[in-house]
Amino acid sequence: MKKAALFIPCSVNLILPGIAVAADLVLKRLGVTTVYPDSQTCCGQMVYNKGFFDQAKSFARHFIQVFENFDAVVCPSGSCTAMVKHRYPTLFDDEPSMKKRAEILSTRIFEFSEYIVDVLKIEDTGAAFNGKVAYHESCHLNRDLGISAQPKALIRAAKGAQLVHMNNADQCCGFGGEFSVAYPDISNALVGSKVKCYLESGADILVLGEPGCLLNINGYLERNHPGKRAMHIAEFLAEQGEHHGC
């Protein structure tokens, strides 16, 4: 029996808890016992990206302490995973003992779809979706963590789902955390062109693995193309019943 600790990003905990519920459900269905360490707070990416490295360090210290005793930590976000996996070790260049702990944790943290495909060695999760699916290659999953084949394999294995090509699938949707509100004009233009590619793909649903992109794309869709929507891969895989697109 595999055991994994869930690291639930702030955006999911506070705004989109359905993603965490779905991720938990899918993992349990695949025979994983999940633990939710109650003392988890935040990875600190928000202050880090703003340039406050020292403050990010105190988030990192707490995070490492909470999660370092688990063999596997699973997170339904590429950018939060990348923060822990790639940024934490660099934060402690002047503290060898913390750096070592950060590096060890860095080998134990997995993005949700990566964990299922690369660790559990499962592609068919028992999911079912009747329709065409486009996949948005979120930047930090795709380029920071190199995760692209895994989520697509999971989508292909879903019963009834047909993965279709989407132009510029790997171009940023324009979220970028604070970027989305600091530069709303550019951000809106970017999400507009992402949505255009989604609509042109002819897909019934847009699946992605990043809560930030999800908020951005769904926010734009709801205002401009009600009826069309994006879905987190955990929610997509949680679906097992008859589903007839959107």
Added chain:
Amino acid sequence: MDVKTESYVAEAKKELVNPSSRMFLDFFLPVLSAVREIGLSSFPDPQAAVERARAIRRQSVGRLGELLETFERNAMKAGAKVFWAKTAADANMYIRDLINRHKIPYVTKGKSMITEEMGLNDVLAKNGTPVYETDLGEFIIQLLEKPPFHIIGPAINIPTDEICRIFMERAGMENPTNDPVALGQAARDFLRDKFKHMQMGITGVNMAVAETGSIINVENEGNIRFNKSAPAIQVSVMSIEKIVASLDEALHMLRMLCRNGTGQKLTSYVTVDTGPRKTDEMDGPEELHIIIMDNGRSKIYENPKTREVLQCIRCGACINICPVFRQIGGYPYGWAYTGPIGKLLNPLLLGLDRTSDLYGACTLCNACKNVCPAGIDHPSMILYFRNRNMEQDQVLNGKGATFSERFFANTAGIAGSYPILWNTATTIGKTAVSRFGSGHPLVKAWTEKRAFPPMPKKTYRDIRKK
């Protein structure tokens, strides 16, 4: 040239709805990125070629001082005059004095970003020396008095009717036309006359080869070759990082530069010059002046973190792939360099305090880093700039965090270590945003064009507790 980096947001807003910029940005940039891929696929092992290029650039910058000295020695041995310019002003003054000493009536120029950085044209105009840009794109924007839109395609966004208008007004074209070939011919007719009587040509340098003292230029129009071969005096300006150790390395970097910039295996013209005309040679300048300009780069070099930026070969691949550039084009960057490399070079050369939107307006998508043949990690550098700005770095001119920014970060940092505090604070924050947030500028920035989902009653933490 004027520094307009502080009007980034206003310029970006204009460009987002500028139809002629949109046309180029929406259609041509994805094409440029695609031809780059095709170009790279002509290597037996594209990834190996990229890795070799990254290693060459890293090593060239690592050996910068030694290679520059070797270059100087070999260039002088070949007969070139080498001038070390500490600042742009020093370089400009050297060129101005040369012009005045030889009583040069006008100069022609090949396309170069370094002379944009130096503001050479303005200095020469003040000296009363007419300057003719001979690259078609540079020629167009010089007439229009516009800054370059893109480092390798300075006028690529200008529609033909605007070119027609300005050519009739200022370049002696008689009959209106929108035919690109006819417009090109008009520029050619105008410039041929300047080439005929030219006495001094000024160019940039794509690469300087230490072992031979040669300078290399890449282009597609042949005007740089004209500027290097026809006049009696040739002046070529290079920044210190243009150096490579050997011809072998230079040739590999040439292959990378062309493929990454335009998707070509090689540009139409590549010129390698070693010294001025020898006594037994028919062509070439009588005098070759090579200006090696620092202009703040030693400072970039001294900092082991920022040194990497000097690895850039100005291919433009990062610009073409950048999602933000693809929306706003080159004007908002407000100075010589645009796109992701502009986000790094402009702040380093101008100071973090006046360029905060350049490294601020980035989604950290990593596309630039991914394509860079010189091995630059742009996102990491951007984060470093944000940090140095917040910490008021003296060398980089950081302006420091505002009181509220620092207060928020400090409070978050503390709360992040105490789960009870964190959960209370975020729950209050969540309630505040959903109940009273609609008037807050940050909330408005989101909700103007995008919906925000209704806040759920329970957090995942609450759900899990049951």
